[in-house]
Amino acid sequence: MxxxxxxxxxxxxxxxxxxxxxxxxxxxxxxxxxxxxxxxxxxxxxxxxxxxxxxxxxxxxxxxxxxxxxxxxxxxxxxxxxxxxxxxxxxxxxxxxxxxxxxxxxxxxxxxxxxxxxxxxxxxxxxxxxxxxxxxxxxxDKYKLVGHEPIHAKVGDDVILPCHVEPQFDVTDLTIIWRFKDHIIHLHHSGSKDDKSPDPEYSGRTSMFYNEFKKGNISIKLTKVTKEDEGNYICFV
Structure with missing residues (x-):
């Protein structure tokens, strides 16, 4: 059993x-x-x-x-x-x-x-x-950043570092950062028109084209170029 x-x-x-x-x-x-x-x-x-x-x-x-x-x-x-x-x-x-x-x-x-x-x-x-x-x-990302290189300049020149978004759209409300080596040389806060460079070496030497933001243009102008400015620049959005 x-x-x-x-x-x-x-x-x-x-x-x-x-x-x-x-x-x-x-x-x-x-x-x-x-x-x-x-x-x-x-x-x-x-x-x-x-x-x-x-x-x-x-x-x-x-x-x-x-x-x-x-x-x-x-x-x-x-x-x-x-x-x-x-x-x-x-x-x-x-x-x-x-x-x-x-x-x-x-x-x-x-x-x-x-x-x-x-x-x-x-x-x-x-x-x-x-x-x-x-x-x-x-x-x-629904868009990409496009630039042009190389950019040639002489010491003392003013130069435009080009960058824009594709497809084009208004970037006014975005935060935009430009970096050179380990330094942030230009910082644009969303909606601001009073940008300042966090790096003293670039203070007063960088500016953006606010009237071009609606076209996706986030290029910066760098004035009084020095030999130390030579190198690769990166923009972030």
Whole structure:
């Protein structure tokens, strides 16, 4: 009589373990490319059963970078938990809650930023088990900076260091930085027309063309060129 009893115990264990072993979380796409200020939909799938409880589902999705882990979505007990969402994603993430019953997670991220780039990991837990899957998102700038080189000048000359954005748009409300070696030689704060050079060597020697900002022109004029001014200049927006 002892043998059938042992067999029943083993069979019971197999029935409990087997669903968890087949629980799988997948991504529908391993990598995404998008531009700044655009929107994108990230999607995961997971094993589900028709008799499964909707309220037993737990989902947490995170952006993982070298600097920090940021939570963008949490679902627990039948509700979305906004309190755990990182402020970086505040008001920018919407989910298709109805498709959760089908074993799908669809997150719509709007007004993309370059800092949204990174590895997105979703962890899913149900009564059947738990698992995770990840995808990568790369958000690129919607514009690029264009300059011309080399620029030739003589000691004592005034020279224009050209730089503009493509495609053209109004840069008045952007912060613009010009750097030479390890020095910031010109700093334009958003909306300001009273720029000053943080470096005393360039104080009063640099200026921008504010009337050209609407055309995306962020060139600077450098006066009284010296031999020490020779080198590579970089502009940042």
């Amino acid at each position: 002892g043998f059938p009893s042992v067999l029943l115990v083993l069979l019971s264990l197999l029935l409990v373990v087997d669903p968890a072993a087949t629980f799988v979380v997948n991504v529908t796409q391993s990598s995404y490319e998008a531009e700044e200020n655009h929107s994108i939909t990230l999607e995961w799938t997971f094993t589900t059963r028709t008799q499964g409880s909707y309220r037993e589902l737990f989902v947490i999705c995170e952006l993982r970078t070298l600097e920090k882990i940021r939570t963008l979505y949490v679902y627990r007990g039948g509700f979305e938990i906004l309190g755990n969402q990182d402020e970086q994603f505040s008001g920018r993430v919407q989910s298709d809650k109805d498709v959760l019953r089908e074993g799908r997670i669809r997150l719509h991220v709007s007004r993309l930023r370059t800092e949204d780039s990174g590895l997105y990991l979703c962890v899913v837990k149900t009564e059947d088990g738990f698992g995770s899957a990840e995808c990568r998102l790369n958000v690129s």
